[in-house]
Amino acid sequence: MSNVIPLAPRLKQARTVHSEAEERAALAADLIDLIERVREMTEHVAALPGPSLRIQQTAQQLLDAGTALERAVEALTENGEWVPF
Structure with a gap:
């Protein structure tokens, strides 16, 4: 099993700040x-x-998974400070 997910470059879609903030909030939740x-x-x-x-x-291993998820939330929310992009 690989822990690497290849990310393809995406073209910036015309999204509003509001829609991106909603998407980030849903993902964080x-x-x-x-x-x-x-x-x-x-x-x-x-x-x-x-x-x-x-x-x-x-x-x-479950605790490690929880820690990884917490780090993902921190990265998504700029260390817990919500920054709508």
């Missing part, structure tokens, strides 16, 4: 929802029976 879901899954994993090392590794 979706990412925040994913962060909450990852946290819930981490709690569920921590309660699973089984080898503790395997459970700890799985929980850590």
